[in-house]
Amino acid sequence: MTAQHEPEQPMTTSRPVTVHAAGAVLWRPRADGTPEVAVVHRPRYDDWSLPKGKLDPGETSAHAAAREVLEETGFGCVLAGFLSRVSYEVPGADGDTGKQVDYFTARAGDGHFEVNDEVDELVWTALPKARELLSYPQDRHVLDEFTALPDDPVTLLLVRHAKAGKRSDFDDDDTRRPLSGAGRRQRDALSSWLPLFGPERVYAAPRIRCAQTVEPVAADLGIEVAPEPLLSEEGYQADPDAAVHRLLRIAAGSGTAVVCSQGGVIPDLVTRLVESAALHPAEPGEAVGDTATVGEAVSGDVVSAKGSVWTLRFSRDAHTGNGSGPLLRLVSATYLADPSGG
Numbered sequence: 001m002t003a004q005h006e007p008e009q010p011m012t013t014s015r016p017v018t019v020h021a022a023g024a025v026l027w028r029p030r031a032d033g034t035p036e037v038a039v040v041h042r043p044r045y046d047d048w049s050l051p052k053g054k055l056d057p058g059e060t061s062a063h064a065a066a067r068e069v070l071e072e073t074g075f076g077c078v079l080a081g082f083l084s085r086v087s088y089e090v091p092g093a094d095g096d097t098g099k100q101v102d103y104f105t106a107r108a109g110d111g112h113f114e115v116n117d118e119v120d121e122l123v124w125t126a127l128p129k130a131r132e133l134l135s136y137p138q139d140r141h142v143l144d145e146f147t148a149l150p151d152d153p154v155t156l157l158l159v160r161h162a163k164a165g166k167r168s169d170f171d172d173d174d175t176r177r178p179l180s181g182a183g184r185r186q187r188d189a190l191s192s193w194l195p196l197f198g199p200e201r202v203y204a205a206p207r208i209r210c211a212q213t214v215e216p217v218a219a220d221l222g223i224e225v226a227p228e229p230l231l232s233e234e235g236y237q238a239d240p241d242a243a244v245h246r247l248l249r250i251a252a253g254s255g256t257a258v259v260c261s262q263g264g265v266i267p268d269l270v271t272r273l274v275e276s277a278a279l280h281p282a283e284p285g286e287a288v289g290d291t292a293t294v295g296e297a298v299s300g301d302v303v304s305a306k307g308s309v310w311t312l313r314f315s316r317d318a319h320t321g322n323g324s325g326p327l328l329r330l331v332s333a334t335y336l337a338d339p340s341g342g
Contacts (some may be wrong), residue, residue, distance in 0.1 A: 017098035019090060022064035023052025024106035025146040026077055028124070037130045037143070038073050038108070041121040047135035050142060052101055053118075060339050061102035062196050072119045075111030078198035079104045080155050080256075081313045082334035084145040086138040103142045105149070150315035150331060156251040157194055158270070158310040159260040162186035164209040179212045186307030189340030191216040197311070200255030205232040210260040213307075217258055225260075233264035244272050248328045251314050267302035270310055270333060274302075277330040309336045 026038040039048050053068035055061065062079055069077045083103045089096045113122040125133065127147055134140050162183035170177045179187060194217050202218040204210040206227045218225045228250075229235045230243040247269065250257050261269075304310075314328035 017087060017100045018092065019097060019099040020055045020061075021052055021099060021101040022055060022061040022068065022103070023050050023101055024065045024069050024077065024079070024104045025083060025143060026051055026069050026073060026075065026106045026108050027146070028108040030126070034126065036124045036126050037146070038075070039123050039125060039130050039133050040072055040119045041123075042118055043120045044118070048123075048133045049135065050103070050139050052103070058341065060193060060336070062104060062193060062336075065102070065104045065106065066196050069106055070111070072116065073108075073111070073122055074113045074116075076109035077106035078109060078256075079106050079196045080153065081105055081197075081311050081332060084142045086141060088138055101138075103145075105146060152316060153313050153331060154251055154316055154328070155197060155256045156247070156312045156314070157197060157199060157256065157258045158247075158266060158312055159190065159194075159213060159258060160263055160266055160304045160306055160308050161205075161207065161210040161213045161260055162190070162307040164306075175206065176208050178208050183209065183213070183307070186338060186340045187213050187216065189338070190214070190307065190309070191220075193336070193339040194258055194309070195220065197256050199258045201250070201253060201257040202226065202260075203228045203231070203250060203257065204260040205229070205235070205262055205265070207232065207262065210262065214258055214260045228259065228261075231259060231261045231265055233262050236261075236265040236269070240268065240272065244269060248314075251312070251328055252316060263304055263306070266304040266310065270302045270304075270312075273312065273330045274333065303335060303337075305337055307338045307340060309339070310334070311336070 027035040030036050038051065040051055041048055051069045051072040053064065053071070055064045066077055066079060069075060081104065083105050085100065085102050087098055087100045090099045123133065127143065131140050131143050134143065163180050163186060164177050164183050165180040167174055167177065190213065199217060200221065202214050202221065202223060203226045204214055206229055211225045215225055228246065230239070230246045236243045247259065250259060311334045312330060313332045315331050316328050
């Protein structure tokens with residue numbers, strides 16, 4: 001991104017968080033390729049804000065962010081990744097309470113703005129003007145995080161397959177072990193969550209349970225799940241470097257990719273990406289709500305529960321010296337434990 005400015009710290013709260021919300025930096029490219037973002041005016045508060053709102057019961061932050069963008073701006077959107085979490089105090093029934101808002105980056109889709117119950121004006125504007133317009137320091141902090149992103153980041157959704165029962169209870173070849181009832185519920189939740197990020201390609205380790213986990217997403221796209229032997233446990237263990245390189249080649253393709261793999265692959269793969277990018281363990285990483293950032297993961301063991309997702313974002317503004325293609329570098333990684341809540 002482009003604007004330069006002195007960083008501004010968000011507000012924080014020591015009070016217990018009782019209000020959970022989500023929002024997005026909604027952007028679209030201008031004619032010169034630079035981004036412009038949506039800033040909304042809320043007459044109830046007479047303020048200028050980023051689109052955001054409270055989570056509905058059982059709703060994930062990503063679902064809430066996409067819903068609030070549509071409700072407040074009239075535009076659909078495609079999420080690209082988790083951006084920032086801010087906390088501050090708001091009035092409550094029994095005095096001030098803590099509010100926590102998860103923000104995502106979101107590219108605007110089709111739509112048009114109409115005055116609604118919450119917003120009476122929407123302005124599309126360049127980053128410096130948007131920062132001047134925003135009423136609150138926490139919103140300006142979120143915009144700063146967006147501004148610091150590389151110009152052309154790419155997203156890959158790394159999924160661990162959903163639950164498939166115990167291996168000891170399955171008599172056939174383990175590669176054919178299917179999802180259990182709990183796993184099908186996780187699959188259904190993933191089938192609602194993953195499309196928020198606009199995937200265009202779907203891959204899976206050659207396991208029935210891996211393919212079944214992401215088949216509904218592929219079916220909605222009208223494509224087949226492409227098998228990836230290097231991202232199976234035996235393929236990865238035989239040549240981890242080749243597997244990491246293959247994942248980066250998948251990420252470098254056109255559009256967001258979904259890759260479903262196994263518990264014997266994902267923790268080490270994410271760790272290698274984090275270490276190669278020199279991301280510092282002290283980066284923000286609270287495991288609160290339904291997300292945790294990469295710093296939390298590298299401060300201990302990288303987590304990878306069944307039905308979970310790592311949202312990996314890469315910069316591809318460099319190229320390998322031998323001309324073999326883009327040299328991707330991990331710039332952020334966010335962990336979703338299980339969108340089904342199970």
